Amino acid sequence: MSTNNLNIESLGEDILVNNVSKYLTSEEILEFFILDKHLYNIFTNSFSIYKILYNKKYSNNLYDYTLDSSQNLNWKELFYLRSNKSQEIFTWGESNGGRLGYLSSRIDQSHVSKKIGGWSVHTPTNISDFNNNLIVGIEANGYSFIILLNNGELWFTGMDWKRPQFGLSTPGPINEKDYRPNPGTMALASMNQEAQNRDDNIGGRRSIRPTPPPGRFGVLPIPLMAGRYTESSSDDSDSNENGITPPPPTTTTSSDSAQSRRRLQSPPKSTTNRQQSKIQETNFLSRLYLPPGDQYANRKIVSISTGREHIIALDDKNNIYTWDTGCNSNIGIHINFENIPKSAIVSKIVGGWNLSACSIDDVGLVVWYTRANLTKEQFDRQDYKSKAKYVILPNTNNNVIDFAVGADYVLYIKKSDNKLYQFRINAQEFATRDDPVDDEELKRMTKPMDIFNDWKTSQTIANIAFTKLKSCFTNFIVFTNHDQILTGSNDHLLYSESENDSTDPPQPIIIPELQNKNIKSIEIGDYHYLALTNEGSLLSWGQESRSCGCLGIGPRELAISENPNQVIELGNNIEVKTPMNVKSPYGNRKGKWVAIAASGWHSGGIYVPDE
Structure with a gap:
């Protein structure tokens, strides 16, 4: 074949999706695949392109996240779920230095634990400034x-x-x-x-x-x-x-x-x-x-x-x-x-x-x-x-x-x-x-x-x-x-x-x-861990020091009384021996966690509520 006859369409879908996209940002990928009708048809019909978009946009290839076969979501649906603007940031744990991003007087008081010299948050709480x-x-x-x-x-x-x-x-x-x-x-x-x-x-x-x-x-x-x-x-x-x-x-x-x-x-x-x-x-x-x-x-x-x-x-x-x-x-x-x-x-x-x-x-x-x-x-x-x-x-x-x-x-x-x-x-x-x-x-x-x-x-x-x-x-x-x-x-x-x-x-x-x-990612704090599943649930375990709330399992006394075999009292601390679910940010309203963070005595994540 003469090289003079080569054009974008001659490259084939596999090369366009898997090779060319490797060198483009997520925005450039979107711009590239709307250059002509042929490219746009590839974009609309290929789930692979949405997998690449997801990994570039939301993990910058930090890991090659793969779908769980038991999920109903395909890559296109997952990408749009993660891109949902109804998503919100939640934080919980030790509040020292204002690290949670809000004042205690401006959040739901049922989420707050008062203690000598300060306060902490035991339930995921929204930083409303980043909404929308x-x-x-x-x-x-x-x-x-x-x-x-x-x-x-x-x-x-x-x-x-x-x-x-x-x-x-x-x-x-x-x-x-x-x-x-x-x-x-x-x-x-x-x-x-x-x-x-x-x-x-x-x-x-x-x-x-x-x-x-x-x-x-x-x-x-x-x-x-x-x-x-x-x-x-x-x-x-x-x-x-x-x-x-x-x-x-x-x-x-x-x-x-x-x-x-x-x-x-x-x-x-x-x-x-x-x-x-x-x-x-x-x-x-x-x-x-x-x-x-x-x-x-x-x-x-x-x-x-x-x-x-x-x-x-x-x-x-x-x-x-x-x-x-x-x-x-x-x-x-x-x-x-x-x-x-x-x-x-x-x-x-x-x-x-x-x-x-x-x-x-x-x-x-x-x-x-x-x-x-x-x-x-x-x-x-x-x-x-x-x-x-x-x-x-x-x-x-x-x-x-x-x-x-x-x-x-x-x-x-x-x-x-x-x-x-x-x-x-x-x-x-x-x-x-x-x-x-x-x-x-x-x-x-x-x-x-x-x-x-x-x-x-x-x-x-x-x-x-x-x-x-x-x-x-x-x-x-x-x-x-x-x-x-x-x-x-x-x-x-x-x-x-x-x-x-x-x-x-x-x-x-x-x-x-x-x-x-189906664990998607794990974050590590001083003495506690968070695990995000592919289905969007969030687990926590480890030690919560001085009732700091970093495990996100609710008030100390209630967590111990409701889970006597799982939550152990250790003086001023509590320990969750096996992973348990973090409290839902919206109570009975369903949704999915899509990203998490933890360090020290504090935790956070991004949550997308169901429409």
Whole structure:
């Protein structure tokens, strides 16, 4: 066949759907398939295209979500269910720092547990500010929820996404925060810019943006939770016990802590051409921004992930941004991986406890553990780029099925042998190193998780394979293609790291109630877990500390009395021994959960009520 006769129709449906679509965003896919009648017919009659749209739009290929055969939904129906604008965000758990996104006085009081020094929420409760918006994703870190809207707007709940009274930590800069002008310089810049543009002003405490809402004034952050996330535990209390190296103490001035998130006034030549949001910012709802400048004006965030005190985001042009302990405003820092082609396609991003990682096509699994701080010169010219210190894990180039990031470790499933591996790194030590890291050292830092690999080999089920991972701190989840869920802990991580063969290895934890239950995703908090099923139901189990409500099973006393064999009272805490259903947000009105989030002592999700 002559190449002169080739056209789009000659490519065939399989190539158009499965190959061409791989390199397009969800919006570009829709635009492509309405170019002519032939393409439009493929779009309307192909369920495969809706599967691709779903994975790109609502998971950004974080995992290849597949339909359960027992469901009545096909891919087209599932896509439209997830895109239903009647969806709403619900949060519950510990309220400290405003992380739930609302005041107790403005919600159903039957959802609230009063306690000494505060309150918590034991039943999923709506953040009404986001109603009537299409929500692409929700994530949770140690101190807030991070919410991504369909239009690319990125929001967080609470006073801050980090602890303003504490110092620097990986994967942010470890020696010095990003530059921020002192209050006098900011005042002068404000006066100069007001003279040029009366519509631009500094009022408030958040970030650079076009026009702040009226009547909004700065407030000092209330003391947030130390330790892992709680007031009572020491920040380093878990570090030695779990084999994680804590960062050395750093000092911050009172000015640093009190003003850590005040809005920074740009230099006079600021380009703040961001569209005003329809959602009103409050003391507990704030917007995060991409850097100012024309080069960022048309970029859109498509995927988000979080660590303990940091947030990472991927835009539709394959750029990664971070908001971490080094940030002094709500403007993201554009991460630069020196010596990696800027044209390389980033297929997935994951934030871990004190690390971040991404999978890059034709490069491999990239793990970064610190970045350079923003200098005064960069701030003056509005150059919000930062060079990351990173490593590329050997033998991971186009060879990773999935990966997860925790505290000083990365887990990944290798395509070539379908085995689970652990890469162990002392993030703080590597952040301070100046000498290069070679492949031989990285190989020594990588070991197979034989406890889990041997379990897989021992199964009688044919063609069993690991498919997906999830991790938080030192806990992790492994999924298989036969709807099996394996749970791991620090014992498994440290045993695989050690050379000691004299003791019996801890076996993967298997919770019978989770096996063959069509589990779509699992989220992990400090001591609790959430599981979302393909049918849209939500399960929770684990420990609820100090009646914080993170399990979402209703009032403490009622949960214990109604489920005496499942809910156990442990002093000020309760423990749910086996997974049980989270309370419905609408009582007897039915609906489906479509996304979930958990961290620390708080939980959240996106719910679509039945019409």
